[in-house]
Amino acid sequence: MKVEMTGMDEVLRNLDAMGQKGRRIENKALLEAGKMVQEAIQKETPEDSGTLKRSIQVSNVKTKDGMKHVLVGPDKTGWYGSFVEFGTVKMRPTPFMSRGYEQVKGNVITTILLEMRKGMRL
Template sequence: MVSGLEELQRNLVKLQLNNKKAAKRAVNRVSELVSDNLRSNTPYDANASDNLRDDIKTTGITGSAKGEISKDIGFGKKTGWRFHFPEFGTTKQAPQGFAQRTINQSQSEALAIYEEELRKGNQL
């Protein structure tokens, strides 16, 4: 039971801070999961010198000031320009859809991670 306004404010601040920490932990865990799944699903050519699989990049946490904590996962500048060829196909190559497969594969586990971290974060 909260006895005064100051204690209520302290509890609200504590809850907000815990949720930000929980959200950051969840985003970090999910970004590792998606990055690993993308690495395993990305086509690989042993004869090529630059492979998409070897150039997967993850940004740092962004948007925490606005309350929208996120990370971007994708391919670097060196190889990222050609990502759309194997993903969507060309006139001479069938689409492989590895990025969409990664999203579908990671979705349920990512939601479970978010739920677990938020439950931990809501405990005072």
């Protein structure tokens, strides 16, 4: 799932002009938004042993094609999360990640903007 931010050109230019401090602010904002998504997904994760719920993690900030992002999802201990999400021939899907993401996707951009503004003291 992908969230794109539009209308933030001025904020991003200001962050870029701040250099390293701006990059730290941007990274913190992305991580905070990732934590919000993580919590929402964990609330929707079915619990058997609790391993899958505990496995939902936020990655470090990554850059691909010039775009920064974080990944939210199961780590190695929750390797079977895609089977739960999408189902198998013998198991119905339980789209816990999709439901969690859908609950907070509208707040993700707001959180990123607020964190960036807070970091820039605006």
